Each structure stands twice: as structure tokens, then as C-alpha cells.
Amino acid sequence: MALSDDGVFVVCENWLNNDRVYSGAESAGLKVMKVYPVKGKIGRKENLFGVYVLQKRNGKVEEGKAGNQSILEEPLSVRTECGKWTLAYAELLENMAIPAKHDAI
Numbered sequence: 001m002a003l004s005d006d007g008v009f010v011v012c013e014n015w016l017n018n019d020r021v022y023s024g025a026e027s028a029g030l031k032v033m034k035v036y037p038v039k040g041k042i043g044r045k046e047n048l049f050g051v052y053v054l055q056k057r058n059g060k061v062e063e064g065k066a067g068n069q070s071i072l073e074e075p076l077s078v079r080t081e082c083g084k085w086t087l088a089y090a091e092l093l094e095n096m097a098i099p100a101k102h103d104a105i
């Protein structure tokens with residue numbers, strides 16, 4: 001694998017494949033360190049997809065962490081009940097230099 005010991009691998013995956021991410025990481029000698037779930041709309045029960053942050057199991061970054069638990073962040077909802085972008089999603093877009101605030105609630 002072409003990943004340095006202190007490198008980080010980030011992948012997006014359909015939430016239905018959440019378990020597959022963990023088993024694939026294990027097979028590749030990686031550990032899921034953070035998970036950012038994303039919902040398509042506020043109020044939806046299930047997440048749409050997740051953004052997973054992984055690193056090598058024997059990597060330098062992991063050694064400095066307390067414990068070996070993945071950190072599941074609060075879900076980010078993309079749209080409000082009426083279909084507008086949420087403020088949190090609009091701010092994320094703005095941070096990526098994508099003008100978006102005018103479309104938010």
C-alpha cells in the first residue's frame with residue numbers, strides 16, 4: 001500500500017456499506033479513526049453516506065491517540081425539510097470555496 005506511516009486515507013461510501021468499510025479497512029491493515037455521517041435531509045432516520053478517515057494500524061499518528069475507538073461525528077444534513085441547503089452544509093461548501101449561502105435557509 002502506498003501510504004506513509006503517518007498518512008491518512010479518506011473515502012466516501014454509501015451508508016448501506018458501513019460494515020464493508022470496516023472489514024475492508026481491517027483487510028488492508030487500516031483503522032477507521034473518524035466517521036462523518038451525512039443525511040440527505042433533516043429528519044431522515046438513515047444516513048445517506050459516510051466520509052471515513054482511516055490510517056495504518058501501525059502508523060505514527062495512531063500511536064499518539066488515546067484508545068483505539070473510531071469517532072462517530074454528529075450527522076450532517078444537506079437539506080432542510082423544505083429542500084433548502086442547511087446552514088451547516090452551506091458553510092461547508094463556502095469553506096471549499098463554493099458559493100452557497102444564498103441557497104441556505
